[in-house]
Amino acid sequence: MNYKIKYDVIVIGAGPSGVSAAINCAQKGLQVLIVDISHNTGGQIYRAPPKSYKHISEKKLQENKTQEYLSREIKKNNIFTAYNHTVWQVSPGFKVDAFNDISTIQWHAKNIIVATGTYEKIIPFDGWTNPGIIGLAACTVMLKSHHFIPSQKIILAGNGPLLLLVAYYIIEFGGEVEAIIDTSSKFDWIKSTVSLISNPKNFKDGIKWLTKILFNKVPIYSNSMIAKATQHNEYIKVKIQNINTGKQESLVTGTLAVGHGLIPSTDITRLLGAKHIYNESKGGWIAEIDDYLRSSLDGLYVTGDGAGISGAIAAKDKGLIASLALLYDEKIIKEKEFKIKTKKIFKRLYKYELFAKAIAKLNSTPPQLLNNIKDETILCRCEDITKKDILEAIDNGAKDLNQLKSWTRFGMGPCQGRTCQYSVAKVVAEELKCNVEDIGYLTGRSPIRPVPLDRAIGEFDYNEITKIEAAPL
Amino acid sequence: MSKTDIAIIGGGINGASTALELAKNGLKVTLLDKHSICKGASGVNAGTLTMHMTRAQLIPYAKKGWELWMSTNKWLSKDIDVEKRNGLCLAFTEDEEKLLNERSKIRKEYGADIEIISKKEALRIDPNINKNIKCAAFCAMDGYVSANQTGYAYSKALKEHKVKILNNFEVTEIEFSENNYTILSKTGEKLISKKLILATGVHLNKALELLNIKVNIKCLPQQLIVSERMPKVMDTVITVANGKLSLKQFKNGTVLIGGGWPGIGSAEENFTATKSENLIGNMRLACHAIPKLKRSRVARVWLGLEAETDDAMPIIGELPDFNNAYIIGSIHSGYTSGPYMGKLLAKKILGEDVDLSLFDIKRFL
Numbered sequence: 001m002n003y004k005i006k007y008d009v010i011v012i013g014a015g016p017s018g019v020s021a022a023i024n025c026a027q028k029g030l031q032v033l034i035v036d037i038s039h040n041t042g043g044q045i046y047r048a049p050p051k052s053y054k055h056i057s058e059k060k061l062q063e064n065k066t067q068e069y070l071s072r073e074i075k076k077n078n079i080f081t082a083y084n085h086t087v088w089q090v091s092p093g094f095k096v097d098a099f100n101d102i103s104t105i106q107w108h109a110k111n112i113i114v115a116t117g118t119y120e121k122i123i124p125f126d127g128w129t130n131p132g133i134i135g136l137a138a139c140t141v142m143l144k145s146h147h148f149i150p151s152q153k154i155i156l157a158g159n160g161p162l163l164l165l166v167a168y169y170i171i172e173f174g175g176e177v178e179a180i181i182d183t184s185s186k187f188d189w190i191k192s193t194v195s196l197i198s199n200p201k202n203f204k205d206g207i208k209w210l211t212k213i214l215f216n217k218v219p220i221y222s223n224s225m226i227a228k229a230t231q232h233n234e235y236i237k238v239k240i241q242n243i244n245t246g247k248q249e250s251l252v253t254g255t256l257a258v259g260h261g262l263i264p265s266t267d268i269t270r271l272l273g274a275k276h277i278y279n280e281s282k283g284g285w286i287a288e289i290d291d292y293l294r295s296s297l298d299g300l301y302v303t304g305d306g307a308g309i310s311g312a313i314a315a316k317d318k319g320l321i322a323s324l325a326l327l328y329d330e331k332i333i334k335e336k337e338f339k340i341k342t343k344k345i346f347k348r349l350y351k352y353e354l355f356a357k358a359i360a361k362l363n364s365t366p367p368q369l370l371n372n373i374k375d376e377t378i379l380c381r382c383e384d385i386t387k388k389d390i391l392e393a394i395d396n397g398a399k400d401l402n403q404l405k406s407w408t409r410f411g412m413g414p415c416q417g418r419t420c421q422y423s424v425a426k427v428v429a430e431e432l433k434c435n436v437e438d439i440g441y442l443t444g445r446s447p448i449r450p451v452p453l454d455r456a457i458g459e460f461d462y463n464e465i466t467k468i469e470a471a472p473l
Numbered sequence: 474m475s476k477t478d479i480a481i482i483g484g485g486i487n488g489a490s491t492a493l494e495l496a497k498n499g500l501k502v503t504l505l506d507k508h509s510i511c512k513g514a515s516g517v518n519a520g521t522l523t524m525h526m527t528r529a530q531l532i533p534y535a536k537k538g539w540e541l542w543m544s545t546n547k548w549l550s551k552d553i554d555v556e557k558r559n560g561l562c563l564a565f566t567e568d569e570e571k572l573l574n575e576r577s578k579i580r581k582e583y584g585a586d587i588e589i590i591s592k593k594e595a596l597r598i599d600p601n602i603n604k605n606i607k608c609a610a611f612c613a614m615d616g617y618v619s620a621n622q623t624g625y626a627y628s629k630a631l632k633e634h635k636v637k638i639l640n641n642f643e644v645t646e647i648e649f650s651e652n653n654y655t656i657l658s659k660t661g662e663k664l665i666s667k668k669l670i671l672a673t674g675v676h677l678n679k680a681l682e683l684l685n686i687k688v689n690i691k692c693l694p695q696q697l698i699v700s701e702r703m704p705k706v707m708d709t710v711i712t713v714a715n716g717k718l719s720l721k722q723f724k725n726g727t728v729l730i731g732g733g734w735p736g737i738g739s740a741e742e743n744f745t746a747t748k749s750e751n752l753i754g755n756m757r758l759a760c761h762a763i764p765k766l767k768r769s770r771v772a773r774v775w776l777g778l779e780a781e782t783d784d785a786m787p788i789i790g791e792l793p794d795f796n797n798a799y800i801i802g803s804i805h806s807g808y809t810s811g812p813y814m815g816k817l818l819a820k821k822i823l824g825e826d827v828d829l830s831l832f833d834i835k836r837f838l
Binding site: 089091092095097104106272273393396397398399400402403406407409412413414416443445446447450451452453454456457460462465466468470471472473 | 509510512516517526528529565566572576579580621622624625628629632638640700701715716717733734735737744746747748749750751752753754756757758760761766767768769770771772773774775785805
């Protein structure tokens with residue numbers, strides 16, 4: 001691809017939402033580029049197996065089939081693709097900087113659709129940074145995209161439907177789930193059933209997963225969490241605690257996979273200075289959007305779970321809404337078409353929202369998880385910042401997240417606070433007796449992902465370096 | 474409504490240093506900030522303590538500032554990392570060699586202990602630098618501070634000396650009557666003070682407007698780049714002849730690339746954005762100076778807003794036609810000399826005989 005190519009629209013993220021938005025724009029004649037860090041479409045939910053895997057396995061998962069469908073659709077609609085490209089910066093105007101295996105590149109676009117999905121949420125506990133402890137969502141990537149189980153024996157902990165999905169796939173691929181540690185109670189699940197039925201396909205999947213788990217007699221610890229995990233030579237010792245009674249029990253296992261839900265990705269919208277709001281049931285901080293997924297900045301649209309968590313099926317429709325808004329704003333479709341089309345989609349989305357709300361409840365973070373964070377527990381694993389470090393800075397007058405970042409270095413590591421911001425904010429709000437929204441969010445900083453310097457600078461002669469005015473003497 | 478002896482508007486390095494010195498001398502000081510202590514340029518600058526980038530006329534002040542930074546455990550706090558390093562200023566071409574000679578000579582005349590050294594000598598001092606340099610300028614008076622810790626260190630010290638800090642105090646009005654200044658905030662807070670100091674950094678023109686004084690203050694949005702932690706790749710603080718690079722490796726292994734390459738930003742909108750071509754230019758220059766840097770990855774880029782007057786010299790001293798009103802700011806490489814400049818202004822306010830004529834605001838009125 002050439003340097004500085006202009007597009008009408010750049011879609012960042014080739015998951016279900018990004019793909020549906022890209023197709024809709026391309027079908028109306030816009031020049032569309034879709035960019036993704038992975039080597040193909042699919043996003044995290046339908047992640048494509050690595051290209052080098054020639055004979056991945058006999059099994060063809062439904063996720064893999066959906067992914068192939070998305071890629072075919074992209075090709076059919078003559079959408080420009082930049083797979084294997086990591087977007088590291090988006091600046092006003094819009095300029096999108098990305099890098100691949102060799103170099104960096106900059107594209108220009110009049111409009112940006114952000115479809116960057118979510119990150120995994122893990123509420124820290126003593127020992128969570130030990131080797132052998134992985135994220136539940138990371139585990140789904142190993143399973144769906146690599147058809148690989150992290151170890152023969154595994155304990156799954158956290159909350160929400162991901163617990164069941166991962167358990168199902170591990171058993172399917174011949175592994176042994178030694179226990180499921182669920183912070184929700186059985187009653188929480190039953191309560192959610194009514195709403196979950198609103199999305200029959202997902203509900204059916206859930207029943208399928210649960211049946212397999214029950215058939216395999218996997219012990220389920222409801223109302224329970226991991227109090228502590230310690231790493232030994234050959235195994236991990238996991239201390240399980242009942243949330244209500246405080247009763248503890250220890251188990252040993254090969255791998256512990258933990259996940260407490262998902263957090264919308266807001267790196268790009270924060271970087272561009274768009275407005276954000278806090279919505280716990282949508283996953284935390286999200287870009288402020290109108291009903292048609294327009295952000296507070298002209299030409300910037302946000303779709304999929306990154307605009308608030310509502311799941312993969314809704315993501316596709318959200319992609320349609322965002323692209324219709326864009327087409328209408330660009331005066332490519334008339335108001336009538338815009339209204340009719342979006343109305344139809346909103347009807348469907350309403351149903352998914354009920355489902356999303358039920359999932360959000362199962363995904364919510366019980367206070368006991370946060371209370372389990374000890375003074376010595378590491379919150380920011382990039383910089384080894386403990387809860388005690390944060391409390392000390394607060395004691396000396398720090399009052400908001402950005403100030404705490406600068407004073408303690410939390411969030412300054414390669415992950416830029418993606419992993420720890422949620423828990424640190426909760427700890428700070430608790431200490432300052434205020435709401436999470438009162439202490440702000442981390443200012444967006446480039447690069448969104450660490451950029452290898454050699455690729456950023458490329459091959460150059462000394463006299464080719466941009467000339468700027470000398471400093472005054 | 475509260476009362477104080479002296480109100481300082483702006484909690485950056487200048488305001489905070491002045492506040493600390495005044496409080497140590499027994500004054501009741503209140504420090505106001507629109508956001509929080511050292512959250513602006515003072516907390517996000519590169520923290521370079523070099524003579525190679527200092528304006529010649531400011532060298533005597535920067536030297537004093539450097540000495541203060543090297544002894545922060547005595548007067549500020551032990552909670553801030555300060556490192557003494559040798560400073561090397563590199564010339565890669567013949568033109569740069571000429572420029573380096575000229576500039577070093579003038580800085581030397583103003584008291585900087587800088588000497589031009591050969592390529593061989595420079596490579597002995599820091600074997601990591603590019604072998605293709607023409608020559609270098611050497612100065613033993615160099616080093617750096619972890620600027621992100623500035624706010625933490627000053628907050629602790631100010632608290633200890635009973636300085637009252639009011640965060641999120643955005644001043645919207647200043648009234649003068651009966652020998653008192655009444656300062657009003659956006660949220661309706663009110664503070665009465667006998668004396669007033671304006672130290673609002675890049676917003677200095679805005680603060681002056683509240684007193685109906687018009688001075689042009691340029692806002693320079695400058696980009697900074699920091700790498701991930703990496704094994705040791707350099708021993709010195711590196712700068713270049715035209716002053717557009719500062720480079721050093723912190724104790725934790727991260728390398729900070731600075732030099733004041735412009736980005737996008739405005740003081741009023743409180744928004745900054747990067748300019749890719751300038752990021753890449755800055756990175757290229759850094760990797761040219763220290764080739765091993767290429768192995769690293771950029772972890773973060775951010776911007777700081779530097780204030781500059783029309784002659785790029787500071788404004789420090791009394792405000793004419795006002796009683797007991799002072800100003801401090803727009804100090805080029807202000808982080809290095811800030812603690813000393815603050816001390817000077819405090820001395821002036823306390824009645825000592827201090828010559829600040831070089832920085833008099835009258836030259837702009």
